[in-house]
Amino acid sequence: MEKELTIQQVAEITGLSPHTLRYYERCQLIAPIERTSSGHRRYSTDDIRWIEFLTRLRSTGMPIRQMQAYSVLVRQHPKALEQRRRFLETHRQTVREQIERLQENLAVIDWKIQHYAALEAQESTNGLFEAP
Amino acid sequence: MEKELTIQQVAEITGLSPHTLRYYERCQLIAPIERTSSGHRRYSTDDIRWIEFLTRLRSTGMPIRQMQAYSVLVRQHPKALEQRRRFLETHRQTVREQIERLQENLAVIDWKIQHYAALEAQESTNGLFEAP
DNA sequence: GCTTGACTTAGAGTGTGCTCTAACTTCTAG
C-alpha cells in the first residue's frame, strides 16, 4: 500500500524538480525522508500528499518562511489543531484579497481591450466614409 | 491643468518608491520624464495615468520584460491598436487562469479548515463524554 | 566486472525586481 517512490518519480508526480525536493527538505518544509540502506530517498504516499499540499500553499503565494512555520507546527505539535486552522484561515484571507485585487485589475484590462476595440471599429468606419 | 509633480509626490500617489520610479524609467517602462532646467523630474497627469496602468499589469504578474515590450509598442507605434489589444487579450487570459488556479487552491485550503474544525468539534465532544 | 545513468552532498550561481549607496547638485525655509 505504502509505495516507496524515488525522487525522480516524485518529481514527475508533483511537478517539482529533484533539486527543489531536496531544497524543500533542507528548508524543513518536508520532514526527513526515509532512506534506503545506501542513502537514497524513498518517498511514501503520505509524503506525496504533504508535498502536494505544500505546492498549493506555494502557488497561493505563501512565502517559504511561513510554510516552514506551518510545517514545523504540523510536525512538532500534531495536536495543535486550532493553531493550524487559524494559520490557514489567515492565509485564506490573504488569498481572497489576492483574488479580489486580480479581479479588479482584470476589469481594468478588460475595459482597455473594449476601448481599443471601439477605436478600431471607429477607424474602419472612418475608412468607409473617406473612400466612397 | 497639466500638473507638474515631483518624484516624491508621484511616489505617494502611485505607491511606488522614487527609486522604483527611476528604475522603471531606466527600463523604458516609462518614457523619459520632463525635467526642470536643473534636471529634476516633473511628472504630468498623463504620466501618472500610465504608471497606474503599469502597476496593474505588474500586480497581475506581468514580467518587466513584457511590460517593456508593451510600453515600447505604445510609444513607438501609437497606431497599432490591434496589436495592443491582442497583447492585452493574451495577458487577460493568463490572469484568468491565474485566478482559476487560486480559486482551486483556495477550495482545498477551505476544505482543510473545515476538516480541522470538525476534528476540534469531535475532540470537545469526546471531552464531554469522558468527563460526566 | 563494467558501463551508464541516477543518486548523494555542500555550496556556489542565477534571474527577477527592486532597493540602496555614494558623491554630488539643487531647492526651500528661516
Added chain:
DNA sequence: CTAGAAGTTAGAGCACACTCTAAGTCAAGC
C-alpha cells in the same frame, strides 16, 4: 546666506526561490 531636505547618477547590493555544479557513491543491465 545657510542648513538641511530633496533631487540626480551609475552602479552595487539584497531577498527570494530556486537551480546548478562538482565530486563522489550506488544500482541495473549486459
